[in-house]
Amino acid sequence: MVAVRCRPLTPREQARSRDILRVVDDKVVIVLDPDVSKDYLDRVQNRSKEKQYAFDVAFGPESTNKDVYEKTIGSMVEGVIQGLNATVFAYGATGSGKTHTMAGIEGDPGLMVLSLQKIFSLIANEESKHEFVVTCSYLEVYNEVIYDLLEKSSGHLELREDPDQGITVAGLKRIQVNSAEKILELLNQGNNRRKTESTNANATSSRSHAVLEITVKRKQRNHYRSQVLHGKLALVDLAGSERASETNNAGQKLRDGANINKSLLALANCINALGKQQKKGLAYVPYRNSKLTRLLKDGLSGNSRTVMVATVSSGADQYHHTTNTLKYADRAKEIKTHIQTNVGTVDAHVADYQRMIDNLQVEVSQLRRELADKETILNLRTPEKTSDDELSWLDALSHDINENVEERVNLQKALFELEDMNMRNRAELQQLDELIAEQQIYDGESETLNELVEHRQVVLDNIRDNDEAGAHYRQDIELNEAQRKELQQQIDDAISSNRNQTYLRILSQYRLLGMTNMELQFQMAIRDQIIQGQREALDNMWRLLESVGLNDKQILEAASQQGILIEGGIMPSLMSARSHLPLGTIGVSRNMPKKAGSARLSNLIQVPVSLDSEAEAESRVSKRYVNSFEVKETSYSDTINFERTLPNFGDKEGIAQVKEMAKSAAPRIHQAFSAEPYSQAILHSCNTTQASPVISNFGHQHSKENETIVGTSKSFAGSELPKECIHHDFSNPKEWTPTKRIRWPPSAEHHFQERPQEPSDDIADGMDDRSEMNEATQCSCKTSGIHLLKAKSKQLTENDLLQKELLRLDTELQDLKRGLDRSPPTQAYSCGRTYSAFTHFEPKSTPRNGLGPLRSNSEAFIMQRSNHILRSSSALCDHETGHVHHLPSLSPFANLTSGPSGCETTSNHDMAAPRTLLSPSKLF
Numbered sequence: 026m027v028a029v030r031c032r033p034l035t036p037r038e039q040a041r042s043r044d045i046l047r048v049v050d051d052k053v054v055i056v057l058d059p060d061v062s063k064d065y066l067d068r069v070q071n072r073s074k075e076k077q078y079a080f081d082v083a084f085g086p087e088s089t090n091k092d093v094y095e096k097t098i099g100s101m102v103e104g105v106i107q108g109l110n111a112t113v114f115a116y117g118a119t120g121s122g123k124t125h126t127m128a129g130i131e132g133d134p135g136l137m138v139l140s141l142q143k144i145f146s147l148i149a150n151e152e153s154k155h156e157f158v159v160t161c162s163y164l165e166v167y168n169e170v171i172y173d174l175l176e177k178s179s180g181h182l183e184l185r186e187d188p189d190q191g192i193t194v195a196g197l198k199r200i201q202v203n204s205a206e207k208i209l210e211l212l213n214q215g216n217n218r219r220k221t222e223s224t225n226a227n228a229t230s231s232r233s234h235a236v237l238e239i240t241v242k243r244k245q246r247n248h249y250r251s252q253v254l255h256g257k258l259a260l261v262d263l264a265g266s267e268r269a270s271e272t273n274n275a276g277q278k279l280r281d282g283a284n285i286n287k288s289l290l291a292l293a294n295c296i297n298a299l300g301k302q303q304k305k306g307l308a309y310v311p312y313r314n315s316k317l318t319r320l321l322k323d324g325l326s327g328n329s330r331t332v333m334v335a336t337v338s339s340g341a342d343q344y345h346h347t348t349n350t351l352k353y354a355d356r357a358k359e360i361k362t363h364i365q366t367n368v369g370t371v372d373a374h375v376a377d378y379q380r381m382i383d384n385l386q387v388e389v390s391q392l393r394r395e396l397a398d399k400e401t402i403l404n405l406r407t408p409e410k411t412s413d414d415e416l417s418w419l420d421a422l423s424h425d426i427n428e429n430v431e432e433r434v435n436l437q438k439a440l441f442e443l444e445d446m447n448m449r450n451r452a453e454l455q456q457l458d459e460l461i462a463e464q465q466i467y468d469g470e471s472e473t474l475n476e477l478v479e480h481r482q483v484v485l486d487n488i489r490d491n492d493e494a495g496a497h498y499r500q501d502i503e504l505n506e507a508q509r510k511e512l513q514q515q516i517d518d519a520i521s522s523n524r525n526q527t528y529l530r531i532l533s534q535y536r537l538l539g540m541t542n543m544e545l546q547f548q549m550a551i552r553d554q555i556i557q558g559q560r561e562a563l564d565n566m567w568r569l570l571e572s573v574g575l576n577d578k579q580i581l582e583a584a585s586q587q588g589i590l591i592e593g594g595i596m597p598s599l600m601s602a603r604s605h606l607p608l609g610t611i612g613v614s615r616n617m618p619k620k621a622g623s624a625r626l627s628n629l630i631q632v633p634v635s636l637d638s639e640a641e642a643e644s645r646v647s648k649r650y651v652n653s654f655e656v657k658e659t660s661y662s663d664t665i666n667f668e669r670t671l672p673n674f675g676d677k678e679g680i681a682q683v684k685e686m687a688k689s690a691a692p693r694i695h696q697a698f699s700a701e702p703y704s705q706a707i708l709h710s711c712n713t714t715q716a717s718p719v720i721s722n723f724g725h726q727h728s729k730e731n732e733t734i735v736g737t738s739k740s741f742a743g744s745e746l747p748k749e750c751i752h753h754d755f756s757n758p759k760e761w762t763p764t765k766r767i768r769w770p771p772s773a774e775h776h777f778q779e780r781p782q783e784p785s786d787d788i789a790d791g792m793d794d795r796s797e798m799n800e801a802t803q804c805s806c807k808t809s810g811i812h813l814l815k816a817k818s819k820q821l822t823e824n825d826l827l828q829k830e831l832l833r834l835d836t837e838l839q840d841l842k843r844g845l846d847r848s849p850p851t852q853a854y855s856c857g858r859t860y861s862a863f864t865h866f867e868p869k870s871t872p873r874n875g876l877g878p879l880r881s882n883s884e885a886f887i888m889q890r891s892n893h894i895l896r897s898s899s900a901l902c903d904h905e906t907g908h909v910h911h912l913p914s915l916s917p918f919a920n921l922t923s924g925p926s927g928c929e930t931t932s933n934h935d936m937a938a939p940r941t942l943l944s945p946s947k948l949f
């Protein structure tokens with residue numbers, strides 16, 4: 026939705042300018058010719074500069090913020106508490122009324138305030154049934170750097186791309202709030218921290234783009250397995266859109282203007298491309314060209330309802346600004362967003378990712394070598410005192426290195442996305458060529474043919490545009506590379522002249538970590554892609570099967586005949602067919618079908634559970650009698666964890682306990698996949714007493730509306746039990762034909778076979794040691810799909826590990842970066858001794874001097890001592906004297922050069938040893 030708001034002239038403006046805006050029918054804005062001397066003849070002869078634009082809604086000078094609110098985002102705010110996203114941004118020249126519209130004034134609160142009040146009043150109405158958690162963050166983008174407006178002295182924040190959450194800002198404060206007043210207080214604090222300047226056009230002109238984000242988490246009360254909905258409202262007050270030259274600014278102000286315009290230009294380009302995309306399909310949208318557009322990506326094209334409020338001033342002297350803004354808004358009308366559930370897919374091509382990883386790996390190993398060489402040089406030298414000049418040089422260098430790494434990642438990704446898009450464009454072109462050829466043969470000149478030819482031209486144009494944009498990105502990457510070399514050269518020169526070695530070493534490590542991080546991110550993307558591909562393939566398979574009219578039973582039978590193990594999951598309606606599942610198998614399902622009649626196999630993760638010990642299993646199996654078993658959660662399903670022993674399994678009480686167990690597993694599973702609308706726990710158990718073999722199935726399912734027990738208990742007595750359960754000779758693996766094994770996930774065989782010499786085949790452990798198995802077992806594995814399960818389990822485990830590694834690396838990187846930002850490298854030297862910093866102190870007793878125990882993890886700080894990099898501390902320990910220096914603050918290093926006099930000192934003999942040591946060998 027695009028709305029335009031015309032602001033009235035202030036009394037001072039009225040004295041020197043006239044009102045040239047007219048709003049008709051609440052939709053049309055007429056801009057009169059500012060030149061009053063033009064007469065009727067000029068107008069009819071088209072010499073008039075009068076212009077007319079139509080929008081979704083237009084507000085005249087008499088409108089209040091409340092009017093704007095009600096006709097624009099009022100209804101969207103309701104959606105936010107139902108789990109939908111909404112974005113509203115104010116765009117306009119300086120002094121046109123953006124801040125007035127967004128923040129408002131006393132007596133006429135703005136959209137930010139009104140939407141907050143509405144959110145809390147809606148919450149109050151629903152609080153008896155639902156629990157809500159409201160959090161907010163407030164940031165500004167100033168000179169292409171992101172700052173936290175809720176932090177007193179915020180450092181530079183970084184943008185991250187999360188496959189699940191999309192674009193996020195690392196380290197941004199999110200505050201939980203319980204009332205509109207609280208948010209307003211934060212808002213006021215934040216607004217006071219915003220960078221403003223007095224320009225020619227506005228005495229308190231906002232020089233930054235401010236983004237207030239409110240998230241609402243909603244959960245049904247007293248319903249532990251209810252769906253959790255997340256709604257997000259982003260309110261953006263952009264900086265003035267005027268050209269820098271027009272504000273008569275110079276120096277820093279001119280630079281601000283240039284950066285503001287860079288962001289707004291990028292925004293304009295995105296709006297253009299999005300408009301084009303509506304008409305022409307796959308056009309590349311250059312979100313990556315500025316921080317602002319990356320932040321607003323979701324609001325512009327993704328899963329969000331979006332309102333743009335274009336503000337214009339009615340003054341004749343503002344004619345150019347006004348028409349520029351209106352043209353801009355006119356283009357934005359073309360954009361359509363797509364409201365949908367966020368699905369964390371990585372829409373990219375595995376081969377391309379692989380290529381990037383290869384390049385990165387070369388770079389990382391090169392960096393490692395360089396770093397090792399430098400370490401040797403550095404270790405040979407003794408530290409020197411550093412001058413102020415050098416410190417500011419280091420500060421600038423660290424900043425440039427950060428920027429360089431970030432820019433590199435961003436450019437690579439942009440190029441990658443472009444190539445991916447063009448790959449799809451080329452595929453479409455090929456299809457179109459084939460279609461056109463067919464049409465020409467059969468229909469000759471026809472309307473369809475013309476349409477196809479026209480569309481082909483559009484696709485060709487897109488390919489050409491994307492290729493051009495790609496060439497620019499490549500050039501930018503080359504420039505970035507040149508800059509990287511230059512920066513490295515500066516570090517090298519500094520090292521050879523023995524300047525501030527520790528800090529330089531950290532800089533080099535930071536770069537290395539940056540690259541490693543990037544590499545890991547791409548690896549994650551590959552894995553996500555593969556998993557996504559598998560899910561889609563399974564989805565498609567089910568759709569295909571359903572479309573040919575096969576019912577569940579027929580599908581299972583057909584699969585059985587083909588020897589296909591349905592390992593990935595099962596449709597809910599197939600639950601009863603699973604009654605043959607073996608001892609101790611828990612099916613965990615996420616993302617069950619959302620539409621009636623459709624099925625999602627892919628997301629059902631089957632977690633085989635093992636008996637508590639192999640010996641016990643053997644003894645129970647040999648007795649062919651199971652009267653108790655323990656359910657143990659295993660490896661890759663660390664999302665669920667429960668353990669229970671059922672002493673009397675088989676009798677009424679035991680069955681009740683199994684039921685209870687399924688019930689208690691369900692909420693945990695649901696918690697783990699809380700964003701999913703459905704989740705279920707099914708416990709399949711088998712009691713093979715000689716007299717009456719019983720196979721029981723208990724499931725507990727959660728759905729959006731309610732929770733139910735599904736897959737009711739199913740028992741088999743005597744001959745009713747499927748043949749393969751009782752009559753099959755499990756001791757001979759060769760006899761495990763696919764058909765017989767179809768309903769037996771591999772974990773079962775071990776518990777039922779009487780072959781103590783056979784190695785355990787515990788899939789859930791994620792082991793992939795197939796070399797240990799004999800040939801027959803391997804053969805059986807192949808047919809039964811064990812290797813598939815193993816591969817999947819391994820993949821999931823690896824992915825998990827990778828994710829953890831990425832997280833660790835990320836923290837590492839953040840710490841290093843924070844250390845660099847705060848730039849305290851001279852602390853150790855100014856004190857003239859060797860210090861180390863600790864992550865955690867564990868005071869054995871309260872330290873003397875009445876200083877109180879040290880706070881752990883209070884500030885991030887990096888120092889180097891011998892081979893250890895120790896991190897995160899607000900204190901330094903002097904190893905010679907055994908004293909701990911409490912740093913009064915980690916302020917810019919100008920304050921720290923004075924040495925230990927600025928530090929409070931206490932003995933470290935009361936302190937336990939530091940707990941976290943991170944050695945370079947661990948890092949690299």
Ligand SMILES: Nc1ncnc2c1ncn2[C@@H]1O[C@H](COP(=O)(O)OP(=O)(O)OP(=O)(O)O)[C@@H](O)[C@H]1O
Nearest residue numbers: 032118119120121122123124125227230231264265
């Ligand atoms: N609709 C309105 N009604 C009355 N006064 C308004 C209105 N819109 C703006 N003003 C006044 O105009 C002046 C400039 O408005 P504001 O600060 O909101 O502009 P801005 O677009 O945010 O400018 P900048 O981009 O420089 O921050 C303020 O004094 C404000 O009170």
